[in-house]
Amino acid sequence: MICYRWLIKLVRCKLFFCLFTVLCSIANLFGQSRDTFIYYIHRKETKQSLLRADKELPSIVASVDRQTILDYYYDKANSFTISISEPITVSQAVKPEKWGFFQFPKIERNRNGIVIASWNMNPDDISSYGNRQIGRAFSDNEGKDWKIWNSSVERDNGVLLQNGERIVLHNPAAIDANFLKLPEQIGYHKDSYSGEEKIFYKYNDLSEELKGISFYRRKGVGKKWDLERSELIDGGLLRSVQRGLLSNYLEGSIKVLSNDNLIGAFYPTPHMDGTGRIVNSGVSFYKSTDNGKIWALSSRLDKIKRRHVVPNDKYYSASEPDIYIVDNKVICIVRTTDGFGNFPLYISESVDVGKSWSKPYPVTKHGVYPQFLKLENGLCVLSYGRPGVYFRLSLTGETKEWTNEISLIEASEGRDMLTCGYTGLLSISENKFLLIYSDFKDTDDSNRERKTIKVREISIVRN
Secondary structure: OHHHHHHHHHHHOHHHHHHHHHHHHHHHHHOOOEEEEEEEOOOOOOOOOOOEOOEOOOOEEOOOOOEEEEEEEEEOOEEEEEEEOOOEEEEEOOOOOOOOEEEEEEEEEOOOOOEEEEEEEOOOOHHHOOOOOEEEEEEOOOOOOOEEOOOOOOOOOOEEOOOOOEEEEEOOOOEEHHHOOOOOOOEEEEOOOOOOEEEEEEHHHOOHHHOOEEEEEEOOOOOOEEEEEEEEEOOOEEEEEEOOEEOOOOEEEEEEOOOOOEEEEEEOOOEEOOOOOEEOOOEEEEEEOOOOOEEEEEEEEOOOEOOOOOOOOOEOOOEEEEEEEEOOEEEEEEEOOEOOEOOOEEEEEEOOOOOOOOOOEEOOOOOEEEEEEEOOOOOEEEEEEOOOEEEEEEOOOOOOOOOOOEEEEOOOOOOOOOOOOOOEEEEOOOOEEEEEEEEEEEEOOOOOEEEEEEEEEEEEEEO
16 A cells, blocks of 8 residues: 555656656667657646746657657546657758758648748848748648749738738848938947847837838739838837848738737837837737738837846847737737847737737747647647747647647757757648758768758647
8 A cells, every 4th residue: 555655656746757758768769660658747736837937847759750659648638649740851951051041941821722831041140131032842732742842833821811912021121321311329239149239229210211011912812912011100119220231120920800900919129118228129019900001009028027147138038929819818929038048938918909918927948939820629739949849739828728848859958959949830630730840960861961841740639
């Protein structure tokens, strides 16, 4: 009886999970083509979330190159079989590539059911804005095989509006500031990655041709994409000059609301806060009531207090937002990783369509470029990366209820980068999705290390 009680305690303790994870990883090295891991995750019936900032659940490490099957027990009412296919190569570099090339992949589907993958083929640098070279491939069998993209394969990317139009954010080329008549500068800030100085100017003081936000718009199926500049209304917004170049770079996430209005979460949006302090980055939320022709500031998510000490910088630089809508709530996940280190992804929700936000909550210990997907079976997926490649599941997509981190590329801080960490998600059936990512350590037929864009098909079936 005593031995039985001690066995129960052992099974429930964190040491068991850690030991079991190590044993699974060792088994991975010697296993057959199909790897099966069994994880029993017991939730305690308390008010604490499944994932807490101070005590994260152990990571589940999938095989990096073979099929992996996970039996995942969430609670008495919810258990799943998670099947992760072996990696499928989308495209591989033919020579060694520098940072920025064969990175930042995305995945989409056109109206004919063709799956299209794209990735960056330029330096990750301000000088590349507006003239980015993109690699592309397509698949006509749900990602199992890939072909070189050609112009006959039409793209239906961007945001589909209620009137049938589509819009896609566009970043124009940075402009040589030496040829511009700029207003008085109001301050500066050093970039956390390059150490280069950014000089800030008030957005409203710039000339009209330097304002606005650029989109490509397509006004119907088969129509051409027209470049246009939309109005951006934001009295506190700043623009910066870095290395002598003025940039209007904006990225972000746009969703269509139930009333056909649009909400956009954009970054970088440096601005002046209420105290006159310059916020170097931050995510800002804008609304449009005219299909994206005018965007007006609604709120900001910028004062996330650092959990790690950084001199003269007590707030994270929030960036790379993804927004989604659950039960009439707008939920936003943002990156805080910067040049000072890999920091948590934070999640926040709004019950008033983006006018105000709950206190941001750390949903991971690290990560960049969070991506959200809700499957037809009701389960929600969050993918992200850096230092590796990961995804988590949620029954609802609510702020604090996420499962263990499931790792497709497991990496440790301080090691050589194994991936850029950017991911993309695409649903392919009620229970299945594709996850696209980059692998820096793959090898070609001559066993030479080459950057590679890959996908894995993942299915999640309730037991």
